[in-house]
Amino acid sequence: MTAAIAVTGLTKRFGGRAVVDSIDLSVEEGRIMGFLGPNGSGKTTTIRMLCGLLRVDAGEGTCLGLDIRRDAAAIKRQAGYMTQRFSLYEDMTVAENLDFAARVHGVPDRKARVAEAVERMGLAARRNQLAGHLSGGWKQRLALAASILHKPRLLLLDEPTAGVDPQARRDFWDRIHGFAAEGMTVLVSTHYMDEAERCHAIAYIAYGRLLAHGTVEEVVAGSGLAAAAVRGGGPGLIERVKALPAVETATAFGAVIHVAGGGGAALAADLSAFCAAEGVDWEPEEPTLEDAFIHLMAGSRDNMAEGAA
Amino acid sequence: MNRCFSCARLFAMISKEFVQIRRDPPTFGMMVGIPLIQLLLFGFAINSDPKHLPTAVRDADAGPVGRAVIAAMQASQYFRVSLIPDGEAAVEDAFAHGDAQFVVTVPADFSRRVLRGEHPALLVEADATDPAATANALSALDRLAAAAAARELAGPFAGLKQGEAPFEMRVHRRYNPEGETTFNIVPGLMGVVLTMTMVIMTCLAVTRERERGTMETLLAMPLSPFEVMLGKILPYVAIGYLQVVFIMAAAKLIFAVPMMGSLTLLSAVTVVFISANLAVGYTFSTVAANQLQAVQMGFFFFLPSIMLSGFMFPFRGMPEWAQVIGEALPLTHFLRIVRGILLKGSGWEAIAPDLAAIAAFLFVAGFIAVRRYRMTLD
Numbered sequence A: 001m002t003a004a005i006a007v008t009g010l011t012k013r014f015g016g017r018a019v020v021d022s023i024d025l026s027v028e029e030g031r032i033m034g035f036l037g038p039n040g041s042g043k044t045t046t047i048r049m050l051c052g053l054l055r056v057d058a059g060e061g062t063c064l065g066l067d068i069r070r071d072a073a074a075i076k077r078q079a080g081y082m083t084q085r086f087s088l089y090e091d092m093t094v095a096e097n098l099d100f101a102a103r104v105h106g107v108p109d110r111k112a113r114v115a116e117a118v119e120r121m122g123l124a125a126r127r128n129q130l131a132g133h134l135s136g137g138w139k140q141r142l143a144l145a146a147s148i149l150h151k152p153r154l155l156l157l158d159e160p161t162a163g164v165d166p167q168a169r170r171d172f173w174d175r176i177h178g179f180a181a182e183g184m185t186v187l188v189s190t191h192y193m194d195e196a197e198r199c200h201a202i203a204y205i206a207y208g209r210l211l212a213h214g215t216v217e218e219v220v221a222g223s224g225l226a227a228a229a230v231r232g233g234g235p236g237l238i239e240r241v242k243a244l245p246a247v248e249t250a251t252a253f254g255a256v257i258h259v260a261g262g263g264g265a266a267l268a269a270d271l272s273a274f275c276a277a278e279g280v281d282w283e284p285e286e287p288t289l290e291d292a293f294i295h296l297m298a299g300s301r302d303n304m305a306e307g308a309a
Numbered sequence B: 001m002n003r004c005f006s007c008a009r010l011f012a013m014i015s016k017e018f019v020q021i022r023r024d025p026p027t028f029g030m031m032v033g034i035p036l037i038q039l040l041l042f043g044f045a046i047n048s049d050p051k052h053l054p055t056a057v058r059d060a061d062a063g064p065v066g067r068a069v070i071a072a073m074q075a076s077q078y079f080r081v082s083l084i085p086d087g088e089a090a091v092e093d094a095f096a097h098g099d100a101q102f103v104v105t106v107p108a109d110f111s112r113r114v115l116r117g118e119h120p121a122l123l124v125e126a127d128a129t130d131p132a133a134t135a136n137a138l139s140a141l142d143r144l145a146a147a148a149a150a151r152e153l154a155g156p157f158a159g160l161k162q163g164e165a166p167f168e169m170r171v172h173r174r175y176n177p178e179g180e181t182t183f184n185i186v187p188g189l190m191g192v193v194l195t196m197t198m199v200i201m202t203c204l205a206v207t208r209e210r211e212r213g214t215m216e217t218l219l220a221m222p223l224s225p226f227e228v229m230l231g232k233i234l235p236y237v238a239i240g241y242l243q244v245v246f247i248m249a250a251a252k253l254i255f256a257v258p259m260m261g262s263l264t265l266l267s268a269v270t271v272v273f274i275s276a277n278l279a280v281g282y283t284f285s286t287v288a289a290n291q292l293q294a295v296q297m298g299f300f301f302f303l304p305s306i307m308l309s310g311f312m313f314p315f316r317g318m319p320e321w322a323q324v325i326g327e328a329l330p331l332t333h334f335l336r337i338v339r340g341i342l343l344k345g346s347g348w349e350a351i352a353p354d355l356a357a358i359a360a361f362l363f364v365a366g367f368i369a370v371r372r373y374r375m376t377l378d
């Protein structure tokens, strides 16, 4: 399989600060890559460099086999980009926005393709509404429609489902899988764990550094975490669980406390002693992707603090 | 499909701009409103017929014909006559302090020489800084002085009325020797309106995209800077041209401005001039950080244009440094061309140097704009 995105050492500085710091990223063709990380970690900046919207300060690589530094114009012709913030023309209608995008891309048989996109995205009833008057979910559909009109080989989606209701999110992801099945490569940034789990692979960045890269299983396994569920017990139990040395996070899900922490036998040992004393039950669980991310975040924050000290 | 330029992409940009212009009624109103308001303000201000203009009279003759002329001036609504003592110093004083718009000198022996049929001169000095103010009064003076003299010459000297006028009116315009007339203003107004609306319109072009966040979409599309610039400029060429047609129709129908030269030639020049202004506005919009700054830059360009181009003040009356600045402004050259074509019937050769200056300006501004347009967000 060939790589649709292959970059190494990608770096962007704003005012001397490395906002994206030497990131290596590769996405195979026809795959969906989830791009995760806390706010301000550099996801948008990375995506913008990939499609030629920001100059690359260091590093190199290719998108669709084209050099990201030299061939930005050619990449733009073959990539679709959906921005984090809605950035189509709010004073133009749905149909006018799509028509503009189709014309700029020189889409053959334009009228039919626009009509098809309107139909496919369920925008038919709103085709003559001003884009600025659409609600969030419809804006997102319109933006997606505009970014795939020219049948791009690479689709870059920047937090496409932020603020969208669960049903619309599910529809959206079904569509994205449809595109991938047609051979499109998708890089999608998100904050939602359930969305991350629908990706073929994920990349996690924090403070501009790539902390993990691979399938969900690989990332979870790579974190070296163990997890457990603690059941029963009264109020204040969660605080006492958190105080255990091997426990990194403890989260209440109704009556069950999900605990993640030090791998190997450390967590099991701590919990056995603790639960016996408290008179509650516990059992081992699979660590989740969220556990892994929180662990990675905490680790990188410590690294940053050490670096600063 | 060509990499750097494609007509399809350009037309996509142009039709997008037209849709947006249509959806923005205040802007559209401004394009129609500004020419209309300016035309009415300037047009009728100049057409108004100022009366009771302060007039100083030196009567060195004190004879019947001179007195008859003075009495007739007083009786007409145009002049408010006051007598001043003889002597140059008094005249200079009256003009310098703005006490007099006109100084009329009746020379010694005027009446006697009229009666002798010697056609003496009645000297009229006019402060012509505002030619519009003096033009009507001067032509009225011509008529009423002749009539007054004719009445005075009735009876025994009736024979003198035959043939030529009994005396000569020698008009001397001060401060504005060209004696520019009202006709100068309406054609000039065309240039002013175009400078104002075109620069302001396009200086918003790129900043608006940036401020609304749509720049990101635009940049992610395969559009070259040249296509973006042309796409943003060409719709306004059409709109500017409509403004011109509108002003020209008003000039002809309401203000009866003569149109001596070729309107085709004028149209061609106008398109170049409109483009030059659009290019300036577009350049501002690539430099400015936000829309407010862009509009401020627009005004910064507009003010010298209106002050130093010869629209406000006669160009030759300006100090050297102001003339140098004026020469660098497209409006200066456009005013010369319009006045030349409309009033003097100038042809292609006569306007070529000024047209070349505007074209050079267009080229430089366009070059800077394309260079300044950044293909990335940083």
Ligand SMILES: Nc1ncnc2c1ncn2[C@@H]1O[C@H](COP(=O)(O)OP(=O)(O)O)[C@@H](O)[C@H]1O
Residues within 6 Å of the ligand: A014, A015, A019, A037, A038, A039, A040, A041, A042, A043, A044, A045, A046, B378
């Ligand atoms: N144009 C810019 N100038 C200066 N700083 C910027 C610019 N764009 C982004 N940043 C900074 O870079 C960091 C990463 O931003 P971004 O890539 O938007 O993160 P994310 O998309 O992961 O939330 C943030 O701290 C942000 O403030």
Ligand SMILES: [Mg+2]
Residues within 6 Å of the ligand: A043, A044, A045, A084, A158, A159
């Ligand atoms: Mg972002």
